[in-house]
Amino acid sequence: MIKYIFRRLISMVPLLFGITIITFTVIHIAPGKPTDMETQFNPKVSLEARDRIAKLYGLDKPLHVQYADWLRRMARFDFGVSFVDSRPVMKKISERIPVTLGINFVSIILILLIGVPIGISSAVRENTFYDRAMTVFVFIGFAMPTIWLSLILMDLVGVRWGILPVSGLKSLEFERLGLLEKIMDVSRHLVLPVFVSAFAGLAGISRYMRTNMVQVLRQNYIRTARAKGLSEREVIYKHALKNALLPIVTILGLSVPGLIGGSVIFESIFSIPGMGRLFYESVMSRDYPVIMGVLVIGAVLTLLGNLLADVSYAAVDPRIKLE
Amino acid sequence: MLEIKGLKVRYGANEVVRGVDLAIKKGECVGLVGESGCGKTTVGLATTKLIDARKGGITSGRIFFEDRDVLGLDAEDLRKIRGRRISYVFQEPSSSLNPVFTVHEQLREALPEKDRAEKAISRILADVGLEKIVGKKQVYPHELSGGMQQRVMIAMAVAPEPDLLILDEPTTALDVSVQKQILELIAELKEKMRLSILFISHDLRIVFSMADRIEVMYAGRIVESGLKKDIVSEPRHPYTKGLINSIPSMKNRKKKFEAIEGKAPLFSDLPQGCKFHPRCGFRIEKCMEKEPALENVSDSHFARCVRAKELL
Ligand SMILES: Nc1ncnc2c1ncn2[C@@H]1O[C@H](COP(=O)(O)OP(=O)(O)OP(=O)(O)O)[C@@H](O)[C@H]1O
Ligand code: SF4
Ligand SMILES: [Mg+2]
Numbered sequence: 012m013i014k015y016i017f018r019r020l021i022s023m024v025p026l027l028f029g030i031t032i033i034t035f036t037v038i039h040i041a042p043g044k045p046t047d048m049e050t051q052f053n054p055k056v057s058l059e060a061r062d063r064i065a066k067l068y069g070l071d072k073p074l075h076v077q078y079a080d081w082l083r084r085m086a087r088f089d090f091g092v093s094f095v096d097s098r099p100v101m102k103k104i105s106e107r108i109p110v111t112l113g114i115n116f117v118s119i120i121l122i123l124l125i126g127v128p129i130g131i132s133s134a135v136r137e138n139t140f141y142d143r144a145m146t147v148f149v150f151i152g153f154a155m156p157t158i159w160l161s162l163i164l165m166d167l168v169g170v171r172w173g174i175l176p177v178s179g180l181k182s183l184e185f186e187r188l189g190l191l192e193k194i195m196d197v198s199r200h201l202v203l204p205v206f207v208s209a210f211a212g213l214a215g216i217s218r219y220m221r222t223n224m225v226q227v228l229r230q231n232y233i234r235t236a237r238a239k240g241l242s243e244r245e246v247i248y249k250h251a252l253k254n255a256l257l258p259i260v261t262i263l264g265l266s267v268p269g270l271i272g273g274s275v276i277f278e279s280i281f282s283i284p285g286m287g288r289l290f291y292e293s294v295m296s297r298d299y300p301v302i303m304g305v306l307v308i309g310a311v312l313t314l315l316g317n318l319l320a321d322v323s324y325a326a327v328d329p330r331i332k333l334e
Numbered sequence: 335m336l337e338i339k340g341l342k343v344r345y346g347a348n349e350v351v352r353g354v355d356l357a358i359k360k361g362e363c364v365g366l367v368g369e370s371g372c373g374k375t376t377v378g379l380a381t382t383k384l385i386d387a388r389k390g391g392i393t394s395g396r397i398f399f400e401d402r403d404v405l406g407l408d409a410e411d412l413r414k415i416r417g418r419r420i421s422y423v424f425q426e427p428s429s430s431l432n433p434v435f436t437v438h439e440q441l442r443e444a445l446p447e448k449d450r451a452e453k454a455i456s457r458i459l460a461d462v463g464l465e466k467i468v469g470k471k472q473v474y475p476h477e478l479s480g481g482m483q484q485r486v487m488i489a490m491a492v493a494p495e496p497d498l499l500i501l502d503e504p505t506t507a508l509d510v511s512v513q514k515q516i517l518e519l520i521a522e523l524k525e526k527m528r529l530s531i532l533f534i535s536h537d538l539r540i541v542f543s544m545a546d547r548i549e550v551m552y553a554g555r556i557v558e559s560g561l562k563k564d565i566v567s568e569p570r571h572p573y574t575k576g577l578i579n580s581i582p583s584m585k586n587r588k589k590k591f592e593a594i595e596g597k598a599p600l601f602s603d604l605p606q607g608c609k610f611h612p613r614c615g616f617r618i619e620k621c622m623e624k625e626p627a628l629e630n631v632s633d634s635h636f637a638r639c640v641r642a643k644e645l646l
Contacts, residue, residue, distance in 0.1 A: 137388060138388075229386075230429065231424060231426060231429040231430040232429065232430055232431055232432040232433070234379075234384065234386075234424070234430070235422070235424060235430045235431065235432070235487075235490075236432065236443075237384055237416070238382070238384055238416055238417060238421065238422040238424075239416070239417035239421070239443060239444050239490065240413045240414070240415070240416040240417030240418050240494075241413075241417075241443060242413060243409070245443075250432050250435070253434050253435070254432070254433070254434055257434070327434075328434065329433070329434060329436075329474040329476070330433055330434075330474070330476050
């Protein structure tokens with residue numbers, strides 16, 4: 012097992028290498044330049060000045076030389092400094108990452124806590140009114156564009172009813188609050204973003220769970236369990252459930268890229284200072300080092316998610332042995 | 335001990351068991367034979383109401399187990415019969431065992447709640463010849479061979495010391511050599527535990543080797559019923575004759591064996607009259623009018639054929 016994990020980690024290196032080459036190239040040939048931001052709307056900045064800035068950032072060199080420079084720094088885990096505020100990229104990201112991971116973690120837990128029971132109960136009541144109603148409900152969540160849902164909720168809950176804050180993580184008077192109030196304050200800010208991201212993810216997990224469960228309930232070993240005289244509860248929540256839950260483990264590991272993408276959207280909408288919003292801002296200002304930093308971290312998380320999916324699947328399914 | 339009367343089972347629009355009577359006395363082994371799809375498994379499952387409710391159900395008939403009306407029992411009382419008094423061994427051991435629980439755990443569950451001691455489990459494992467292999471606790475079904483898996487199924491079935499064992503093609507999925515071992519094991523356990531058995535198979539040879547009485551099923555109904563010697567020595571229904579003739583190595587060794595011509599009818603499109611008439615070499619006009627009744631040819635021997643008495 013340890014050996015397997017080690018081998019997988021090693022094999023991630025060339026993969027990451029490839030990913031960075033592609034992203035680096037795409038970013039640099041995409042329209043717009045970092046220098047535009049500082050110079051475009053400022054008539055006093057001359058062309059020479061602009062070139063001077065480009066030179067300072069190394070943007071005048073050929074692309075492959077720039078990449079080699081970047082890679083050399085990366086080898087020392089140096090992500091460089093932001094073009095925008097000259098702060099180390101590493102520092103900018105590490106400030107932002109806990110918020111993003113936290114929100115995603117809470118929303119995954121929520122999705123599982125709600126989606127899995129919906130899936131099970133739908134499967135057990137296959138093709139009944141309840142099953143159909145649940146299908147409609149989760150597909151509404153699936154089909155509704157995140158942005159639209161967010162704006163509606165912000166308008167209703169935040170503006171018209173004024174029950175919840177709609178932007179940021181903390182209120183203005185945050186610093187003056189006691190510990191408990193601080194926790195309450197952050198929680199209130201998180202309700203809408205977490206709800207939006209969980210609602211969108213609910214359809215996937217609950218449908219998947221339903222499909223698994225329906226399939227498992229048709230298996231011969233379920234008939235055996237009934238024939239043994241086990242209660243319906245034991246048949247469903249022991250014999251069927253364990254089989255139906257196994258593939259969910261994999262889905263979770265593989266859902267990392269989707270979560271990262273989702274974070275970019277809802278963090279931007281709700282002005283949450285997380286990694287998603289950082290990415291959005293850095294793309295807007297063509298802040299190459301930050302964009303690359305976020306992408307590398309995202310790629311590493313994705314690959315680790317894949318690995319985790321395989322390892323945990325092998326851990327829970329006795330039929331699978333990792334070589 | 336078990337008595338099934340006029341059992342009818344429907345799957346969707348098809349009635350696949352169309353009025354079956356069947357009785358099993360204490361200590362008796364009754365063989366239920368017939369071609370694939372004739373409804374044998376369905377009869378076995380219906381005995382403890384195990385028909386998948388989403389696909390079909392029992393539409394009429396009565397089932398008595400030791401004078402209790404099984405179809406009238408509620409879920410709780412039914413559970414006390416399933417697995418405890420009437421237990422099953424199914425055709426495919428590999429798919430009939432849950433892949434994610436250990437053999438040990440699945441065996442433990444088969445025991446009545448109050449009697450799940452390690453000692454009881456080891457004793458049963460010894461009974462089926464698995465003490466060496468499954469004695470170790472962490473064995474999963476996929477780590478065992480087909481024959482071993484079927485031994486586990488048998489162990490699960492006999493663990494609660496049931497009265498009636500329903501064996502649904504217990505050897506069909508196994509190699510010939512393993513088949514023999516499993517049949518020997520079943521015969522041995524039957525003696526030792528004084529089990530009554532319903533032995534379901536499409537293989538007449540195996541049924542002949544196990545059963546005291548034989549019921550022959552065709553298109554959802556019993557077409558011939560009798561003691562083993564009746565069926566072996568003087569089958570009265572042309573279908574039974576056909577089945578016996580299609581056995582390669584019985585008394586007709588010199589004659590070339592022949593399969594019954596044609597295919598079993600679809601339940602959605604059963605013929606008028608005798609359901610076997612399209613394939614029957616003895617057909618007369620009368621056969622196509624109405625389905626014959628199951629009539630005596632002797633005290634212990636019945637056949638559902640208008641020509642049963644003249645055919646020998
Ligand atoms: N779950 C089900 N849903 C729908 N139809 C079914 C189902 N199970 C069985 N049937 C149909 O009922 C009929 C009888 O099936 P059954 O399994 O009882 O036959 P069998 O005699 O045991 O055959 P085999 O030798 O193939 O096991 C078949 O025509 C089959 O297609
Ligand atoms: S009733 Fe007629 S068709 Fe049917 S088995 Fe007898 S002889 Fe054949
Ligand atoms: Mg069958």
